[in-house]
Amino acid sequence: MSTVPATDLDAILESVEDRNPGELEFHQAVHEVLAPLGPVLEAHPEYSRARILERIVEPERQIMFRVPWVDDHGEIHVQRAMRVQFNSALGPYKGGLRFHAGLSLGTVKFLGFEQIFKNALTGQGIGGGKGGSDFDPKGRSDAEVMRFCQSLMTEMYRHIGPDIDVPAGDQGVGGREIGYMYGQYKRIVGASEAGAITGKGVGWGGAQVRTEATGYGLVYFVQEMLAHEDDDLHGKTVVVSGAGNVSLFAIEQANKLGATCVACSDSSGTLHDPDGFDLELLKTIKLVERGSLAEYPGRRRGAATLTPGATPWGIACDIALPCATQNELDEEDAQALVANGVQVVAEGANMPCTDEAVAVFQADPNVAYAPGKAANAGGVAVSAFEMAQNAARIRWSFADSDERLRAVMRQIHETCRKTAARHGFEGDYVAGANIAGFTTVADAMLAQGVV
Numbered sequence: 249m250s251t252v253p254a255t256d257l258d259a260i261l262e263s264v265e266d267r268n269p270g271e272l273e274f275h276q277a278v279h280e281v282l283a284p285l286g287p288v289l290e291a292h293p294e295y296s297r298a299r300i301l302e303r304i305v306e307p308e309r310q311i312m313f314r315v316p317w318v319d320d321h322g323e324i325h326v327q328r329a330m331r332v333q334f335n336s337a338l339g340p341y342k343g344g345l346r347f348h349a350g351l352s353l354g355t356v357k358f359l360g361f362e363q364i365f366k367n368a369l370t371g372q373g374i375g376g377g378k379g380g381s382d383f384d385p386k387g388r389s390d391a392e393v394m395r396f397c398q399s400l401m402t403e404m405y406r407h408i409g410p411d412i413d414v415p416a417g418d419q420g421v422g423g424r425e426i427g428y429m430y431g432q433y434k435r436i437v438g439a440s441e442a443g444a445i446t447g448k449g450v451g452w453g454g455a456q457v458r459t460e461a462t463g464y465g466l467v468y469f470v471q472e473m474l475a476h477e478d479d480d481l482h483g484k485t486v487v488v489s490g491a492g493n494v495s496l497f498a499i500e501q502a503n504k505l506g507a508t509c510v511a512c513s514d515s516s517g518t519l520h521d522p523d524g525f526d527l528e529l530l531k532t533i534k535l536v537e538r539g540s541l542a543e544y545p546g547r548r549r550g551a552a553t554l555t556p557g558a559t560p561w562g563i564a565c566d567i568a569l570p571c572a573t574q575n576e577l578d579e580e581d582a583q584a585l586v587a588n589g590v591q592v593v594a595e596g597a598n599m600p601c602t603d604e605a606v607a608v609f610q611a612d613p614n615v616a617y618a619p620g621k622a623a624n625a626g627g628v629a630v631s632a633f634e635m636a637q638n639a640a641r642i643r644w645s646f647a648d649s650d651e652r653l654r655a656v657m658r659q660i661h662e663t664c665r666k667t668a669a670r671h672g673f674e675g676d677y678v679a680g681a682n683i684a685g686f687t688t689v690a691d692a693m694l695a696q697g698v699v
């Protein structure tokens with residue numbers, strides 16, 4: 249009879265590093281999830297017996313393909329696209345597509361791995377996946393973006409579907425790109441199959457609140473963190489990074505709840521508006537005109553300034569919401585925030601804080617820190633609502649959808665706190681999110697046998 253293998257977390261991490269050379273973000277994400285699992289594995293030897301960890305760090309399937317397209321001048325370009333179908337224990341693979349110059353498989357794997365546990369936390373019956381391309385949409389015409397999206401979908405359609413794998417947006421992919429991809433999907437498969445992709449326009453199968461969901465959900469999560477300390481957002485100063493889908497709707501909801509948002513950023517630098525943003529102007533510049541934050545100070549009367557090359561983390565605030573990209577907030581930034589008295593740090597982006605920055609926040613009893621897989625799960629939760637509405641051919645109102653999003657964020661917050669406390673990590677949202685996400689997926693994998 250074979251003995252039960254003790255799971256050696258260090259050995260698994262080492263093997264992940266050996267088998268996925270150079271994919272540092274993927275190593276970082278795996279490390280974060282595995283770190284608090286020691287007590288869980290001791291209490292559940294069945295996980296080790298079934299080699300759950302060894303299986304969970306290996307994507308079920310990785311697809312990589314060529315995407316040729318023709319620009320407006322007749323020049324041919326060749327892009328690379330990929331879809332990592334990481335884990336289907338809880339349902340169809342679900343996760344966004346990112347279009348970003350230089351996007352690598354390692355980045356997509358880190359995002360797909362995070363997505364498994366984030367999706368588990370939503371309680372919505374969705375597996376984890378992610379995809380994207382090294383196509384850079386910046387400066388491209390609508391016609392070029394359309395031809396690229398159509399070429400990408402001409403290969404990707406065979407790998408996705410409402411019960412197989414359901415992509416959505418992420419960096420560089422919003423309503424315009426989802427529209428072009430869905431149009432081509434529909435044309436190829438010859439059926440509407442609205443549930444094959446989420447983030448669609450509300451007029452043609454999209455869900456109310458999906459556009460706003462990640463940013464709104466993030467602020468609802470912060471609301472719960474503050475409520476735990478008998479506090480709320482009223483009168484708080486908020487600093488956000490990025491000026492895209494997540495950032496702008498986080499600013500919108502923070503404003504609605506009585507906070508003042510004074511800084512955000514984009515690739516041109518950090519915008520500081522000490523009087524609080526003119527959100528309509530920000531939205532016009534970033535979402536309608538697809539322009540740069542550098543245009544804001546000249547179009548706004550007041551004291552707004554743009555500092556090229558700066559991050560927003562040196563600006564004093566009560567609440568910091570990194571919403572741009574991975575590893576954008578480092579140890580020094582974290583120290584600056586703490587020195588300025590930050591009270592809550594919650595991740596709108598995926599893994600925006602480096603390990604060292606997280607350590608700074610967690611070492612300070614006056615700072616509450618929430619990881620992305622809990623705090624930014626509102627986007628994918630409303631994507632799952634979109635799938636449900638598409639399948640049932642019904643439409644929920646904005647108010648109803650918003651209330652359901654609030655309920656999901658409240659439930660994730662409670663799950664994180666309770667799970668952390670039960671395993672000896674009182675108040676630690678990282679441990680709570682990772683343990684709760686992991687055990688949900690691990691139990692499903694156990695039940696489904698060795699697959």
Ligand code: NDP
Pocket residue numbers: 417418419420421462489490491492493494495513514515516571572573574576596597598624625627628
């Ligand atoms: P967008 O492409 O809409 O916006 C990204 C914004 O961040 C842009 O304003 C961009 O600047 C800025 N940015 C990117 N990198 C940097 C950088 N290094 N320094 C300063 N600014 C930067 O993407 P999303 O808002 O959709 O995504 C942002 C993050 O949130 C990502 O980590 C994504 O994975 C995560 N996320 C997204 C969800 C969604 O539903 N969309 C759900 C959950 C997480 P510029 O405008 O100049 O390009």
Ligand code: 2IT
Pocket residue numbers: 342343344345363366414415416417418446598624625627628629631
């Ligand atoms: O990182 C994420 O959770 C997303 N980009 C949203 C994924 C989705 O399927 O809505």
